[in-house]
Amino acid sequence: MTFICHLSLLSSGRLLLAILVLDWLLAGTTHATTHEPGFSAPITNVTAPLGREAILACTVHNLSTYKVAWLRVDTQTILTIHTHVISRSRRVGVTHSDHRTWFLHIRELRETDRGWYMCQINTDPMKSQLGYLDVVVPPDILDRGTSTDQTVREGASISLTCAATGSPHPQITWRREHSKSISVADGIQVSSLDGPVLNVSRVNRQHAGAYLCIASNGVPPTVSKRIMLTVEFPPVITIRNQLVGAALGTDLVLECETEAYPKPVSYWSRETGEIVPIGGGLEPQKIDGAYRSILRLAIRRVTNTDYGTYKCVSKNSLGDTEGTIKLYPMPLPPMENRNAIQRMNIMADKSSESTPFGAQDFRLQDYNGAISKDQFCYVFSLSLLILSKIITSLM
Numbered sequence: 379m380t381f382i383c384h385l386s387l388l389s390s391g392r393l394l395l396a397i398l399v400l401d402w403l404l405a406g407t408t409h410a411t412t413h414e415p416g417f418s419a420p421i422t423n424v425t426a427p428l429g430r431e432a433i434l435a436c437t438v439h440n441l442s443t444y445k446v447a448w449l450r451v452d453t454q455t456i457l458t459i460h461t462h463v464i465s466r467s468r469r470v471g472v473t474h475s476d477h478r479t480w481f482l483h484i485r486e487l488r489e490t491d492r493g494w495y496m497c498q499i500n501t502d503p504m505k506s507q508l509g510y511l512d513v514v515v516p517p518d519i520l521d522r523g524t525s526t527d528q529t530v531r532e533g534a535s536i537s538l539t540c541a542a543t544g545s546p547h548p549q550i551t552w553r554r555e556h557s558k559s560i561s562v563a564d565g566i567q568v569s570s571l572d573g574p575v576l577n578v579s580r581v582n583r584q585h586a587g588a589y590l591c592i593a594s595n596g597v598p599p600t601v602s603k604r605i606m607l608t609v610e611f612p613p614v615i616t617i618r619n620q621l622v623g624a625a626l627g628t629d630l631v632l633e634c635e636t637e638a639y640p641k642p643v644s645y646w647s648r649e650t651g652e653i654v655p656i657g658g659g660l661e662p663q664k665i666d667g668a669y670r671s672i673l674r675l676a677i678r679r680v681t682n683t684d685y686g687t688y689k690c691v692s693k694n695s696l697g698d699t700e701g702t703i704k705l706y707p708m709p710l711p712p713m714e715n716r717n718a719i720q721r722m723n724i725m726a727d728k729s730s731e732s733t734p735f736g737a738q739d740f741r742l743q744d745y746n747g748a749i750s751k752d753q754f755c756y757v758f759s760l761s762l763l764i765l766s767k768i769i770t771s772l773m
């Protein structure tokens with residue numbers, strides 16, 4: 379009662395409101411009915427996403443001249459009485475269906491709206507029941523508390539963290555891009571890992587790449603953050619064909635693959651240490667956090683001085699490595715194999731869009747007329763190259 383007197387004194391504008399509340403509170407004592415009103419069903423809990431509208435329903439029977447009010451339990455405030463909105467919030471509304479079901483509307487939901495709501499009938503004593511409104515919030519990944527891209531030396535240990543908010547509290551899952559597996563402790567590989575922290579002890583180059591921290595709580599949309607892990611390591615060289623045979627006068631290409639981080643400097647040299655200019659050498663391309671590139675050395679019309687050892691050298695701040703290829707002399711193939719070689723060259727024509735020699739060197743029409751010895755030898759060495767490629771790809 380003190381609460382009501384307080385209200386009426388506030389301002390004359392609020393007098394109507396005070397009368398309403400008073401009327402509602404006293405109504406129970408002035409009615410003398412045989413059929414007391416009551417609740418037909420409990421209030422169903424409501425779950426609604428942030429920003430949307432929630433509707434709580436209270437179903438009553440035999441209301442007669444009694445009234446229904448909605449209250450917020452946590453703050454002990456009256457929201458609505460009968461068809462009047464008492465709350466000063468423009469987000470609150472009340473509707474009814476035939477005076478039987480009374481709907482409390484809360485629009486543009488906020489997290490503070492979460493809690494218990496009471497539906498009251500002003501009988502004496504009052505009748506009331508409770509319903510719970512849950513406001514769910516989609517997950518959000520916080521910059522603060524979430525790792526940014528990392529660069530570490532091989533052998534170091536790192537800890538990637540991911541912080542997310544949302545209601546219910548989001549679950550964090552780690553995955554790697556391209557479905558790569560995550561290695562957790564001593565060679566155990568998993569496709570995903572749950573929890574806000576991803577520890578990698580003794581990082582190696584296989585750990586390099588993009589990691590995804592995914593936050594989900596069943597409220598769409600699920601969000602993720604991509605964290606790039608770059609691992610620094612000295613160059614590694616891979617050579618597919620360490621022995622290459624070529625006949626005098628033929629053309630050929632030597633290949634070596636390097637991988638390193640930071641970006642390496644790579645070149646070809648002879649046994650003597652003399653650096654061989656590569657011409658259109660390819661720039662290292664960053665793949666999965668490491669620089670990978672294929673170094674090609676094109677040799678046209680092999681002469682005697684071209685035979686011998688070639689070194690492909692790669693250096694960065696962490697070290698240097700070299701690989702060797704031996705080019706040895708080979709006799710020309712016998713005449714009867716030439717048709718087969720021509721057929722193989724058709725395949726080469728399709729797959730060699732750009733070559734260290736330029737595209738025209740690989741055109742089939744060069745061989746449509748009489749094949750010169752030069753061209754023939756070139757076709758042969760090229761075929762060998764393709765054959766070795768096919769064989770290695772089959773292995």
Ligand SMILES: *[C@@H]1O[C@H](CO)[C@@H](O)[C@H](O)[C@H]1NC(C)=O
Binds near residue numbers: 413439440
């Ligand atoms: C409501 O009142 C009527 C009499 O007016 C009575 O017959 C009926 O049972 C009451 N309804 C409920 C659900 O109690």
Ligand SMILES: *[C@@H]1O[C@H](CO)[C@@H](O)[C@H](O)[C@H]1NC(C)=O
Binds near residue numbers: 423510
């Ligand atoms: C309504 O929600 C509250 C709070 O989460 C819970 O305690 C209660 O059991 C729920 N009631 C029903 C009927 O689901």
Ligand SMILES: *[C@@H]1O[C@H](CO)[C@@H](O)[C@H](O)[C@H]1NC(C)=O
Binds near residue numbers: 537573575576577
């Ligand atoms: C990750 O490593 C830190 C220490 O660097 C440790 O405190 C923490 O428990 C580890 N977390 C997990 C999930 O292994």
